Amino acid sequence: xxxxxxxxxxxxxxxxxxxxxxxxxxxxxxxxxxxxxxxxxxxxxxxxxxxxxxxxxxxxxxxxxxxxxxxxxxxxxxxxxxxxxxxxxxxxxxxxxxxxxxxxxxxxxxxxxxxxxxxxxxxxxxxxxxxxxxxxxxxxxxxxxxxxxxxxxxxxxxxxxxxxxxxxxxxxxxxxxxxxxxxxxxxxxxxxxxxxxxxxxxxxxxxxxxxxxxxxxxxxxxxxxxxxxxxxxxxxxxxxxxxxxxxxxxxxxxxxxxxxxxxx
Amino acid sequence: xxxxxxxxxxxxxxxxxxxxxxxxxxxxxxxxxxxxxxxxxxxxxxxxxxxxxxxxxxxxxxxxxxxxxxxxxxxxxxxxxxxxxxxxxxxxxxxxxxxxxxxxxxxxxxxxxxxxxxxxxxxxxxxxxxxxxxxxxxxxxxxxxxxxxxxxxxxxxxxxxxxxxxxxxxxxxxxxxxxxxxxxxxxxxxxxxx
Numbered sequence: 001x002x003x004x005x006x007x008x009x010x011x012x013x014x015x016x017x018x019x020x021x022x023x024x025x026x027x028x029x030x031x032x033x034x035x036x037x038x039x040x041x042x043x044x045x046x047x048x049x050x051x052x053x054x055x056x057x058x059x060x061x062x063x064x065x066x067x068x069x070x071x072x073x074x075x076x077x078x079x080x081x082x083x084x085x086x087x088x089x090x091x092x093x094x095x096x097x098x099x100x101x102x103x104x105x106x107x108x109x110x111x112x113x114x115x116x117x118x119x120x121x122x123x124x125x126x127x128x129x130x131x132x133x134x135x136x137x138x139x140x141x142x143x144x145x146x147x148x149x150x151x152x153x154x155x156x157x158x159x160x161x162x163x164x165x166x167x168x169x170x171x172x173x174x175x176x177x178x179x180x181x182x183x184x185x186x187x188x189x190x191x192x193x194x195x196x197x198x199x200x201x202x203x204x205x206x207x208x209x210x211x212x213x214x215x216x217x218x219x220x221x222x223x224x225x226x227x228x229x230x231x232x233x234x235x236x237x238x239x240x241x242x243x244x245x246x247x248x249x250x251x252x253x254x255x256x257x258x259x260x261x262x263x264x
Numbered sequence: 265x266x267x268x269x270x271x272x273x274x275x276x277x278x279x280x281x282x283x284x285x286x287x288x289x290x291x292x293x294x295x296x297x298x299x300x301x302x303x304x305x306x307x308x309x310x311x312x313x314x315x316x317x318x319x320x321x322x323x324x325x326x327x328x329x330x331x332x333x334x335x336x337x338x339x340x341x342x343x344x345x346x347x348x349x350x351x352x353x354x355x356x357x358x359x360x361x362x363x364x365x366x367x368x369x370x371x372x373x374x375x376x377x378x379x380x381x382x383x384x385x386x387x388x389x390x391x392x393x394x395x396x397x398x399x400x401x402x403x404x405x406x407x408x409x410x411x412x413x414x415x416x417x418x419x420x421x422x423x424x425x426x427x428x429x430x431x432x433x434x435x436x437x438x439x440x441x442x443x444x445x446x447x448x449x450x451x452x453x454x455x456x457x458x
Contacts (some may be wrong), residue, residue, distance in 0.1 A: 003393055003448050003449060004449070006390055006393055006394070006448050007445040007446075007448040007449050011437075011438065011441045014394075014441060014444070014445070015409075015412060015413040015441070016413075017390065017391075017394060018394060018398070018409065018413040018414065019413045019414065019416070021391055021394060021395065021414075022391075023395070023414070025301075025304075025305055025308065026304070026308060026316070028300050028301045028303075028304035028305070028320075029300075029304070029317055030297075030300070031296060031300055031317075031320060031321050031324060032293045032294075032296040032297045032300065033293070034321060035292075035293065035296050035321060035324045035325055035328070036289050036290065036292065036293040036296070038321075038325050039289050039292070039325060039328050040289055125322050126318070126319075126322055126351065126354055126355060128350075128351075128354035129354070131353065131354070204333075205333045240326065240329040240330075241329075262354065264323070264326040264327065264330050264347045264350055264351070
């Protein structure tokens with residue numbers, strides 16, 4: 001049978017031919033012991049809760065309560081509230097800060113970019129990024145070493161501005177994805193009640209937070225708490241034992257779509 | 265490949281999933297053992313090469329933590345396929361070693377009905393053409409074709425595994441099969457455009 005004859009077969013016949021192929025599959029390794037050991041090790045990690053059927057997520061409960069409280073706070077117009085999502089806490093303050101930091105995130109200050117391999121080695125696993133954006137233009141790694149910030153690393157992937165991801169105001173970047181490992185507080189945000197909107201939502205079933213408007217991000221860089229001005233729209237999602245932060249100039253629906261694409 | 269259907273006294277997937285959702289890691293380990301061949305092959309279809317093993321391990325751990333969102337009563341097999349395929353897809357770019365589907369060395373044939381002995385004699389060549397065409401497909405097309413014809417998923421299972429509406433499966437499969445034919449016809453192309 002020639003190639004031409006083969007391609008003239010109808011779907012069913014061609015499919016049956018495929019089903020009959022005697023393929024040489026690689027031997028699948030016995031992964032169950034490693035997987036179970038990894039799960040048990042994760043269970044033992046402080047602050048790394050294991051999901052349980054029928055028990056509402058504590059974080060999700062916090063999210064719902066916080067969303068309700070935020071509505072009250074907005075009505076009152078002057079309340080202070082701390083919102084905790086995994087490794088990132090968000091503090092809503094009554095008014096706009098008198099001055100935002102000079103440095104716009106990510107911009108300068110994160111050091112020399114590293115390779116994806118190095119980033120993934122630091123994370124101890126893959127660092128999925130939205131396939132639609134292509135390979136990130138830069139990766140950075142930070143390993144917190146300041147008191148109260150935990151010891152888990154955080155990794156940044158960034159894409160330069162393009163038609164797909166327009167530039168975040170004041171930067172050359174179109175999108176910035178950070179993955180924080182662990183749930184110890186690593187980063188904090190100060191959100192002004194009057195100038196920033198804040199909305200609780202879910203992304204692929206995970207608790208999430210959507211922020212728009214300028215705000216302040218404090219994050220340990222080279223062991224020093226550093227503050228940045230954030231001008232993009234930020235989507236925070238808690239996923240398993242890590243927290244994802246996606247910043248861009250994109251609208252909420254598109255940001256949710258892109259970040260949702262890398263969640264299992 | 266491991267049979268996913270309950271046999272005799274074998275504990276059903278549903279029971280194991282329920283136990284795992286309750287925090288029983290051993291029950292989950294049993295599910296992993298049951299589906300490791302399938303998981304590994306799905307990863308291999310999406311991203312052939314040395315990354316498949318890492319992708320499977322990572323996906324299996326992620327699936328454990330995603331169990332609370334697993335729809336009760338839904339089949340486990342396609343849900344796991346979806347997670348493994350996603351993880352493998354994320355590793356395509358970072359794969360260091362590229363590999364491909366291949367036939368066994370000995371006695372490999374495509375089981376196409378041969379109208380004559382001459383046609384039957386070409387069976388090995390046909391099989392190689394088909395495998396080469398599969399390898400030239402984009403991973404998503406290859407996965408759709410593999411789900412249907414190599415892993416024998418039902419349409420409902422394919423919809424779950426691909427995370428699409430049931431009505432979309434047929435058109436996806438049809439398009440992928442069309443591209444497979446194009447890949448047979450154009451053996452020099454490395455990938456068939458979508």
